[in-house]
Amino acid sequence: MADSGELREVLASIDREDRGLRAFLDVWPEDALARLPAASRLPLAGLPFAVKGPTGLRSYAARRLIAAGGVPVGSTSVPGPGTPWQTWGLGRHGRTVNPWRPDRTPGGSSAGSAAAVAAGLVPLATGSDGAGSVRIPAAWCGVFGLKTTNGLLPSPDRSGLASAGVLAASAAEAETYLRCVLDGYACVSPALPLSAAYSPDLGFAETEPEVAAVVRGAVRRLEAAGVVRLSGGLDLLDPAAAWFAARGGDVRPPEAELRAENDRRLDAFFARTPLLLTPVTPNRPHGHEGPGDAFSTALTWAFNLSGHPAASVPAGFTGDGCPVGLQLVAARGRDAELLGAARVVERALWGPGAPFAQVHGPRG
Known part of the structure; x- marks a missing residue:
């Protein structure tokens, strides 16, 4: 205010x-x-x-x-x-x-x-x-x-x-x-521990080892604090071809089937597990010249195709001072539940003022 x-x-x-x-x-x-x-x-x-x-x-x-x-x-x-x-x-x-x-x-x-x-x-x-x-x-x-x-x-x-x-x-x-x-939004305070699964790469992405290690470290802290209970995982097909086809408006049978198969896998996953945890990106922030051949979107655009709500919570830093994000994904329409889970995760990782001190680090 x-x-x-x-x-x-x-x-x-x-x-x-x-x-x-x-x-x-x-x-x-x-x-x-x-x-x-x-x-x-x-x-x-x-x-x-x-x-x-x-x-x-x-x-x-x-x-x-x-x-x-x-x-x-x-x-x-x-x-x-x-x-x-x-x-x-x-x-x-x-x-x-x-x-x-x-x-x-x-x-x-x-x-x-x-x-x-x-x-x-x-x-x-x-x-x-x-x-x-x-x-x-x-x-x-x-x-x-x-x-x-x-x-x-x-x-x-x-x-x-x-x-x-x-x-x-x-x-x-x-x-x-x-x-x-959002009309009718109501705050959701989830029961703990959150039932979740963790995937470092969704089965196809080439996640940098240090990025994966930072996120896995954050997930371990959440487990140790009793915030999440992990079971299973999730493998998807690489959605790149389906995303480009949808974006260009020229979806052919192979891309349509790829998208449909990922939807089937996601529907089955969220029928048994309410929360998916992954790194947000497979790479750290790149220079201003661009990422080269890497797709920074590799772990995010599957959920634009599927429509699921997804969030990024600060997970920590690589050794060269680059922030890394933990991605939380929930079932379609479960935005309030996702935000409730994110609040709990954020507090467990960064404390009750989370993540104020961490966010304001750049300004000293």
Whole structure:
């Protein structure tokens, strides 16, 4: 919640920090301050937030947040022209940097949203996720990210792959988002231990050993704390061909059968196990020149095809200081249960203030 002094400080911080971070496309100080008096009488009471990209202010989620008293302070960077990998952002001051490692990308395409939240400039920002575009930057910037169940919220994506999402300083902040945008949302506090399965690679991805080790270490901590009880695993077919076919609108029988087979496997899995745990990405944040031959989306885009809700919770760091994300996936429509599980996981890994100290590390 913000009064005029607090909102001015948010805007001053953006003006000061963003010349190096380059997370914003545009900032709206006059509009934000003008919205505050009316917003302060509504449930969010002037909570500042950022929106993804030049059209983000027109999104369903942004309109619902504003109606609840949120104050949009600016639009965040997305990839510029000629960036087929969609893993970096172009802001008003140049290419967006990762707050933890300026020589690395923040991920994308919700690049600026993740970077702005990680740097503490806003508590939450809207995003959208068609292949991992919320979860990947959340993982690489060390913040919380949620992709909602496909079709749960309006999306302009004709392929049906993209779903609305949020980048937030914590799962609790993300709950503010869901409470505003999802009619009938009710907080879910799960019974412990959570029944879950862990897969380091979904049966096909070439996950970097150190990335897998960081995530496996986080999962072991959750087991030791009595938060999760693991059983079984999950292997899928590599969804790359099916994703590209769906995105291009030219789905042929081999790709259709691949997608259908993965759906069968996922339906069978979630019929017996409510939660799947994996790394968010098989790789760590790459340099601004790109990831080379690696698909940073290898562990995320299966759930854009299947429609399942999925989240990224900070899991730890590689030895070179790069954040790593733990992906949580739940059954379709179980967004509230997924967020409840994420809150518990986050608290177990980072403590009751989770993950405030961890998120704000880049700013010292």
